[in-house]
Amino acid sequence: MQSSRLQRYLHAYTPAAPLATFRMAFGLLVLASVVRFWAKGWIDELYLQPKFFFPYYGFEWVRPLGVYTYGLFAFCGLCALLVTLGYRYRAASLGLFLSFTYIELMDKSTYLNHYYFVSLAALLLALLPAGRYFALDTHRHPARWRSEVPRWTVDALRLLMGIVYVYAGLAKLNSDWLVEAMPLRIWLPAKNDLPLIGPLLGQVWVAYAFSWFGAVYDLTVPFFLLYRRTRPWAYVTVVVFHVLTAVLFPIGMFPYVMMVAALVFFPGAWHERVLQRLRGLLRSSPTAPFSPTPLRYGPARRQLLLLTLGVFFAVQLVLPFRYLLYPHELFWTEEGYRFSWRVMLMEKMGYVQFKVVDGATGRIRQVDNRAHLSVLQEKMMSTQPDMLVQFAHYLRDYYAGQGVQRPQVYADAYVSLNGRLGKSFIDPTVDLARVKDDLQPKPWILPFDDEITGL
Amino acid sequence: MKKSLLFALTLLLLTVGMFSCQKDPAGDSPEPSTGPDRKALLTHWADSLVKPAYQRFNDKLVVLKAKTTAFTAAPAPATLEELRQAWQAAYVEWQKVELYEFGPAEQVSLRNHFNIYPADVTGINRNITSGSYDFELSTAIPQQGFPTLDYLLNGVATGDAAIAQRYASSANHRRYLTDVVAKMEQTFGTVYAQWNGSYRDTFINNAGTDASSSLSRVINAYSLYYERYLRAGKIGIPAGAMTGAPLPDKIEAYYQRGALPLQLATTAHAAVQQFFTGRTGQPSLKSYLDALGAKDSRTGQSLTSIISAQFGVSAQQLASLGPDLHATITARNADAVASYNEMQKAVRLIKVDMTSAMGITVTYVDNDGD
Numbered sequence: 001m002q003s004s005r006l007q008r009y010l011h012a013y014t015p016a017a018p019l020a021t022f023r024m025a026f027g028l029l030v031l032a033s034v035v036r037f038w039a040k041g042w043i044d045e046l047y048l049q050p051k052f053f054f055p056y057y058g059f060e061w062v063r064p065l066g067v068y069t070y071g072l073f074a075f076c077g078l079c080a081l082l083v084t085l086g087y088r089y090r091a092a093s094l095g096l097f098l099s100f101t102y103i104e105l106m107d108k109s110t111y112l113n114h115y116y117f118v119s120l121a122a123l124l125l126a127l128l129p130a131g132r133y134f135a136l137d138t139h140r141h142p143a144r145w146r147s148e149v150p151r152w153t154v155d156a157l158r159l160l161m162g163i164v165y166v167y168a169g170l171a172k173l174n175s176d177w178l179v180e181a182m183p184l185r186i187w188l189p190a191k192n193d194l195p196l197i198g199p200l201l202g203q204v205w206v207a208y209a210f211s212w213f214g215a216v217y218d219l220t221v222p223f224f225l226l227y228r229r230t231r232p233w234a235y236v237t238v239v240v241f242h243v244l245t246a247v248l249f250p251i252g253m254f255p256y257v258m259m260v261a262a263l264v265f266f267p268g269a270w271h272e273r274v275l276q277r278l279r280g281l282l283r284s285s286p287t288a289p290f291s292p293t294p295l296r297y298g299p300a301r302r303q304l305l306l307l308t309l310g311v312f313f314a315v316q317l318v319l320p321f322r323y324l325l326y327p328h329e330l331f332w333t334e335e336g337y338r339f340s341w342r343v344m345l346m347e348k349m350g351y352v353q354f355k356v357v358d359g360a361t362g363r364i365r366q367v368d369n370r371a372h373l374s375v376l377q378e379k380m381m382s383t384q385p386d387m388l389v390q391f392a393h394y395l396r397d398y399y400a401g402q403g404v405q406r407p408q409v410y411a412d413a414y415v416s417l418n419g420r421l422g423k424s425f426i427d428p429t430v431d432l433a434r435v436k437d438d439l440q441p442k443p444w445i446l447p448f449d450d451e452i453t454g455l
Numbered sequence: 456m457k458k459s460l461l462f463a464l465t466l467l468l469l470t471v472g473m474f475s476c477q478k479d480p481a482g483d484s485p486e487p488s489t490g491p492d493r494k495a496l497l498t499h500w501a502d503s504l505v506k507p508a509y510q511r512f513n514d515k516l517v518v519l520k521a522k523t524t525a526f527t528a529a530p531a532p533a534t535l536e537e538l539r540q541a542w543q544a545a546y547v548e549w550q551k552v553e554l555y556e557f558g559p560a561e562q563v564s565l566r567n568h569f570n571i572y573p574a575d576v577t578g579i580n581r582n583i584t585s586g587s588y589d590f591e592l593s594t595a596i597p598q599q600g601f602p603t604l605d606y607l608l609n610g611v612a613t614g615d616a617a618i619a620q621r622y623a624s625s626a627n628h629r630r631y632l633t634d635v636v637a638k639m640e641q642t643f644g645t646v647y648a649q650w651n652g653s654y655r656d657t658f659i660n661n662a663g664t665d666a667s668s669s670l671s672r673v674i675n676a677y678s679l680y681y682e683r684y685l686r687a688g689k690i691g692i693p694a695g696a697m698t699g700a701p702l703p704d705k706i707e708a709y710y711q712r713g714a715l716p717l718q719l720a721t722t723a724h725a726a727v728q729q730f731f732t733g734r735t736g737q738p739s740l741k742s743y744l745d746a747l748g749a750k751d752s753r754t755g756q757s758l759t760s761i762i763s764a765q766f767g768v769s770a771q772q773l774a775s776l777g778p779d780l781h782a783t784i785t786a787r788n789a790d791a792v793a794s795y796n797e798m799q800k801a802v803r804l805i806k807v808d809m810t811s812a813m814g815i816t817v818t819y820v821d822n823d824g825d
Contacts, residue, residue: 040819112821189747190664190814191664193662250665349808349811351802351803375818414803
């Protein structure tokens with residue numbers, strides 16, 4: 001019985017319009033992101049100026065390409081445009097996924113959950129048949145045109161959105177967020193000069209209201225978006241919520257990406273109306289001559305796609321919980337913190353002074369971090385142990401090149417988290433030059449001496 | 456279904472309510488109802504701290520200039536001593552404005568023109584001999600300002616008579632001395648004029664907390680000054696606190712020595728402390744943090760009491776390095792290192808705990824909070 005319901009679901013068809021609008025809106029937003037990034041001079045500041053970059057474990061070979069990094073961004077923007085137009089869609093979407101992901105892997109210090117979301121959504125788009133409707137490809141090859149797609153292809157995007165929201169909500173179920181209203185209690189008063197809402201932001205109860213509302217919102221909004229009756233209202237809260245976060249926090253394109261992506265919850269008929277209006281604007285010929293045509297995958301291809309999506313979502317569901325494998329407080333050690341939809345959860349600030357000791361002469365050199373790193377890199381590194389090790393290894397090699405014998409690298413790091421007075425972060429007697437940079441728990445992180453309960 | 460609709464509606468109303476609620480105009484509640492007032496803080500800093508301090512410093516610079524003219528017109532031990540007094544007075548006053556390296560001062564790199572030491576004696580002597588130099592070059596940074604005057608007034612020969620004689624007999628020396636003072640006057644003049652002109656309004660109207668806001672710039676300048684120029688420059692480097700190798704010759708006012716170097720350091724430290732604490736009833740970093748309710752959530756202790764206490768300990772340890780800083784660093788280096796360590800604790804409190812509590816962003820780049 002169950003399996004036949006599943007079979008029925010897997011063989012259900014739905015209009016292809018939601019995939020087409022998602023494809024176009026997503027492509028345009030990524031294009032806008034690339035243009036904005038370029039216009040702000042960040043390619044130069046973040047990927048050309050620094051002497052050192054923080055690679056991800058296993059992706060040490062991913063590096064900025066010097067001046068060709070501009071070419072990489074241009075390629076990424078071009079792919080985003082082609083995805084929007086639906087021109088050579090398969091190659092363009094794959095190119096978008098690969099180039100965008102490569103950019104994100106170049107340096108850990110630019111990690112943003114929303115970039116991770118873009119990478120994942122781009123990967124899904126490369127797998128899904130989003131280029132078979134309202135696309136230049138079908139204009140050129142009308143035989144490829146399909147007005148209906150398997151329902152699970154559209155639902156895959158909805159599921160990704162749902163995971164992002166719910167996991168972001170789960171991450172908020174901790175004592176700092178709910179009981180202390182941290183970090184909003186710090187961040188909101190800093191914005192108390194905004195028009196209208198400014199005066200409210202200095203009040204503690206507002207920080208609590210935002211914290212609790214934020215948690216409830218994240219946990220529930222995908223479900224309200226799923227049901228027809230609540231959908232319009234839920235979407236209004238999506239807009240209000242993300243506009244608020246855009247006004248309050250420096251999170252760039254994220255609010256707009258989420259606002260637009262959430263439209264995928266609307267039914268096919270709604271997307272069809274949007275596309276119809278767009279056709280009017282473009283004065284393109286109506287699709288009336290074609291009769292509804294579903295996209296039918298061959299069995300092998302269908303199996304493979306479903307299997308790939310299954311693995312993809314299994315990883316998505318499990319990965320955020322990998323922090324359970326580590327013994328100490330997640331917010332303090334950040335072991336298993338990234339790629340888990342932990343957004344805006346911590347006001348964490350640090351200060352680190354590295355010291356390089358000559359193994360032969362004992363001579364000590366103090367390191368000026370800013371001589372090697374950008375402001376952003378130094379800020380990010382000073383609170384994240386994996387980055388501290390990476391920089392220590394860079395310093396070891398750098399000073400060895402400067403003639404220091406068997407350099408030992410020590411760090412005096414001091415970190416404050418969510419309003420707690422700062423404390424020593426890592427063991428200053430451990431020679432980081434000899435510590436391995438891997439995914440094992442890091443015993444040289446000093447204890448947090450406090451507890452944050454919750455997920 | 457009805458229920459969830461109702462719920463969504465409530466959520467929406469809540470959010471819209473947050474948008475549209477206006478501040479209660481009465482504002483007579485006992486608690487600070489809207490949080491700290493940054494514009495009032497910036498206005499107080501501009502009108503009651505920076506501008507008056509600049510004015511007092513300017514007065515000292517005017518005297519320094521006059522005494523320089525008097526000395527170069529008639530080089531003698533008496534005019535030398537008067538010039539030296541004026542230099543000392545200006546140098547002490549400088550310690551009360553060096554921390555304001557933001558806005559116009561940052562633009563002209565005021566500190567680079569006034570107080571980078573040790574002085575480059577070889578370069579200075581080369582400049583004097585050649586008679587051609589450009590104080591805007593980066594190599595010329597340690598060939599000008601107070602440290603160069605220190606060398607010119609105390610170090611070019613042994614004994615006042617010999618020093619005066621050096622100027623009496625060398626037009627190049629007289630010219631270099633005059634040019635150094637003139638450059639200081641000119642550089643500071645542009646900064647002073649901007650604060651008395653339009654910059655004051657620019658400063659107080661940039662009242663946000665992002666990386667380009669006045670508050671962010673002030674905090675950056677303040678912590679950078681305390682960390683690098685007070686903690687490391689005045690004590691840490693000469694005491695060898697960071698390297699284990701004392702270099703007492705790198706103290707401030709090395710050629711003058713005696714009580715002055717420590718007086719400069721304690722004056723600077725008091726200025727930093729004063730800037731934090733402010734005056735009773737007036738806005739300050741302390742009152743700002745108190746209005747935020749910043750406290751150590753582990754112990755409940757207020758952040759400002761922790762910072763004030765650490766400043767107190769650090770000031771006390773610094774004062775114990777007298778009377779002659781150069782002698783102390785040589786004879787009882789451990790005390791100097793201890794002083795550095797106390798300042799280091801204060802640096803952490805300022806750079807990390809205070810900055811974090813104020814919610815100041817240090818970069819423009821997108822950032823989702825870790």
